[in-house]
Amino acid sequence: MLSFTNIRVGFYLAVRQVRRANLWTTGLIVFVMLLTFLNLVVVTGLLVGIVAGISNQFRIQETGDVMVSTLDTKDYIENSSQILSFLHTLPQPKVISARYLAAGTIEANYFERIDPNEKPNKTGASIVGIDPVAEDRFSKLSSYVGEGQYLSPSDYDAVLLGPQLVDRYSFGEQPGLTPLKKVYPGTKIRLTINGYTREVIVKGILKVPANSPLAARVFMPDTEVRQLLGRTDYNVNEIAVLLAPGADANDFRDFLKRSGIAAGAKVRTFEDSIPNGVAEVQNTFGMIGNAIGSIGLAVAAITIFIVIFINAITRRKFIGILKGIGISGEAIEISYIFQSLFYAAIGSALGISILYGFLVPYVSAHPIVLPISNAIIVAPLNGTLIRIGLLVLTTVVAGYLPSRMIVRKNTLNSILGRN
Amino acid sequence: MIEVKNLTKTFKDGPVETRVLKGIDLSVAQGEFIAIMGRSGAGKSTLLYQMSLLDEPTGGEIRINGKEALAMSEREKMFFRLAEFGYVFQDYALLPELTARENIALPLLMQGISGEAAEAKAEAALARVGLGNRLNNLPSQLSGGEQQRVSISRAIAHTPSVLFADEPTANLDKESSATVMDIFKELHTGGQTIIMVTHEEEFAQFAERIIKIDDGKIVSDIRP
Numbered sequence: 001m002l003s004f005t006n007i008r009v010g011f012y013l014a015v016r017q018v019r020r021a022n023l024w025t026t027g028l029i030v031f032v033m034l035l036t037f038l039n040l041v042v043v044t045g046l047l048v049g050i051v052a053g054i055s056n057q058f059r060i061q062e063t064g065d066v067m068v069s070t071l072d073t074k075d076y077i078e079n080s081s082q083i084l085s086f087l088h089t090l091p092q093p094k095v096i097s098a099r100y101l102a103a104g105t106i107e108a109n110y111f112e113r114i115d116p117n118e119k120p121n122k123t124g125a126s127i128v129g130i131d132p133v134a135e136d137r138f139s140k141l142s143s144y145v146g147e148g149q150y151l152s153p154s155d156y157d158a159v160l161l162g163p164q165l166v167d168r169y170s171f172g173e174q175p176g177l178t179p180l181k182k183v184y185p186g187t188k189i190r191l192t193i194n195g196y197t198r199e200v201i202v203k204g205i206l207k208v209p210a211n212s213p214l215a216a217r218v219f220m221p222d223t224e225v226r227q228l229l230g231r232t233d234y235n236v237n238e239i240a241v242l243l244a245p246g247a248d249a250n251d252f253r254d255f256l257k258r259s260g261i262a263a264g265a266k267v268r269t270f271e272d273s274i275p276n277g278v279a280e281v282q283n284t285f286g287m288i289g290n291a292i293g294s295i296g297l298a299v300a301a302i303t304i305f306i307v308i309f310i311n312a313i314t315r316r317k318f319i320g321i322l323k324g325i326g327i328s329g330e331a332i333e334i335s336y337i338f339q340s341l342f343y344a345a346i347g348s349a350l351g352i353s354i355l356y357g358f359l360v361p362y363v364s365a366h367p368i369v370l371p372i373s374n375a376i377i378v379a380p381l382n383g384t385l386i387r388i389g390l391l392v393l394t395t396v397v398a399g400y401l402p403s404r405m406i407v408r409k410n411t412l413n414s415i416l417g418r419n
Numbered sequence: 420m421i422e423v424k425n426l427t428k429t430f431k432d433g434p435v436e437t438r439v440l441k442g443i444d445l446s447v448a449q450g451e452f453i454a455i456m457g458r459s460g461a462g463k464s465t466l467l468y469q470m471s472l473l474d475e476p477t478g479g480e481i482r483i484n485g486k487e488a489l490a491m492s493e494r495e496k497m498f499f500r501l502a503e504f505g506y507v508f509q510d511y512a513l514l515p516e517l518t519a520r521e522n523i524a525l526p527l528l529m530q531g532i533s534g535e536a537a538e539a540k541a542e543a544a545l546a547r548v549g550l551g552n553r554l555n556n557l558p559s560q561l562s563g564g565e566q567q568r569v570s571i572s573r574a575i576a577h578t579p580s581v582l583f584a585d586e587p588t589a590n591l592d593k594e595s596s597a598t599v600m601d602i603f604k605e606l607h608t609g610g611q612t613i614i615m616v617t618h619e620e621e622f623a624q625f626a627e628r629i630i631k632i633d634d635g636k637i638v639s640d641i642r643p
Contacts, residue, residue: 016517323497324500326504328529
């Protein structure tokens with residue numbers, strides 16, 4: 001019976017049992033709880049964070065918070081200059097990058113090809129014309145240069161290559177992509193856009209994960225791409241906008257649409273423009289994380305069960321004495337529930353401190369570099385609280401059951417140590 | 420106060436039955452100090468456990484202050500033991516992680532007494548057995564004799580109707596045993612009903628009535 005007296009006596013006993021328990025034993029149980037908490041939250045958070053890392057890459061390296069792009073029926077954004085001027089007058093954008101996009105080919109090692117029937121070392125690529133200064137402010141492109149140097153606005157006939165275009169760095173096979181062999185900074189390659197071919201020098205090679213939007217692109221100063229495209233009207237193909245903190249992407253998208261920009265271009269938020277299925281992948285990873293976490297939860301439950309069972313069975317005589325002198329079985333069981341709660345609470349509190357005080361901020365600042373993504377830890381507070389609730393509930397049940405088993409034994413047999 | 424009629428207790432171990440109590444009739448009056456004696460296996464402790472509601476007899480009747488004990492539920496028995504009885508065991512039976520004061524305060528808290536009042540009563544009970552200066556000592560920090568005195572304090576702190584003692588001096592040296600028996604004598608003088616099991620003739624003499632049991636039956640009931 002859950003009476004006030006039972007709770008009071010149970011608490012009185014639990015506090016003293018915990019306070020005077022062996023410090024190493026208590027430390028070990030709390031450590032198990034801490035590991036269980038981290039297993040429950042961090043593994044799921046990391047798995048979801050891999051997908052979030054991929055999504056975030058697209059946001060910070062390509063789309064920004066809001067992307068203005070070419071209509072399906074057009075080759076470029078009409079009145080790009082006016083749109084850019086308008087965007088620069090608004091308070092919400094923090095950084096804007098306008099880009100020219102063109103499909104083209106790049107070819108290497110053409111001097112070594114003797115036989116005209118030999119297959120050229122050539123591949124299709126997306127050529128991106130950028131303002132090197134604006135793009136660097138937008139995507140920090142210069143920080144991804146792994147070999148060579150970043151572009152400068154005055155560069156002529158110089159390009160940056162994504163790693164998927166270079167044989168030494170390409171990860172896995174991609175259809176239609178034949179990475180270039182023996183290409184280093186300073187190597188000359190042929191670039192063809194729109195039927196025009198130019199020999200350019202590889203100024204740098206990027207170092208980004210395989211699924212980064214930068215991985216299979218060729219970057220070139222916008223003035224040159226404009227020339228190759230023969231575009232004299234300064235109309236670009238995409239304008240990526242990173243918003244200032246506090247600005248809402250949906251509100252800004254709607255504002256741009258209301259301002260008439262939607263008549264000549266697509267206006268989408270990052271969420272609108274990320275590939276379909278990302279949310280499903282995120283959910284799938286979350287489910288896998290939950291499954292792994294559940295195993296951890298079961299292990300913690302068994303650990304607590306064993307600890308409390310051994311504790312209760314070695315204290316069977318004292319449990320018998322307590323019952324003998326009139327302490328109710330419920331009060332004794334409650335004392336074990338309080339002990340389990342204590343272990344779960346301390347373990348979870350330590351876990352929360354480590355998670356939000358160190359792991360999440362540290363991994364956000366220094367993402368874990370994986371071949372497919374720069375992973376972060378996604379651990380929303382409400383999800384964490386639900387997991388703590390699960391941990392506490394499991395622990396309480398695991399603590400209650402063995403104590404109940406021992407408390408139910410015959411009082412006199414317990415006192416006398418009889419079976 | 421306690422009426423026992425035709426009390427029997429049989430232990431079963433598979434097909435083997437052992438009749439430990441074979442029809443005990445006994446009457447205990449208010450304020451009596453009774454010593455139950457007998458050789459090992461005679462059934463003296465078993466009789467004490469039946470009368471103190473720690474065990475369930477196989478047959479017979481136990482009436483305590485007119486109330487039929489065998490008709491009580493487990494919960495009623497627990498509250499009866501808590502409020503009306505006090506226990507002193509051979510091995511002291513103190514909780515190792517509770518101090519002397521806390522060991523005594525615990526059953527008082529179970530009776531619904533406030534924390535402060537329980538602690539005050541515990542201190543008074545310890546002072547009564549001469550341990551007023553060992554309030555915060557854990558059992559492991561006390562000698563055997565001191566632990567038994569704490570155990571007596573726990574048994575009397577709530578002024579029970581009956582104090583049951585099962586071989587209270589068996590684990591003690593002569594000096595500590597004498598101290599414990601002096602406390603019993605003093606309690607009896609104050610009107611406390613005491614039922615004590617002992618196999619030591621010397622300490623049985625402290626009682627006003629000595630009951631001897633042999634082979635599950637009372638063989639003598641004398642007032643020395």
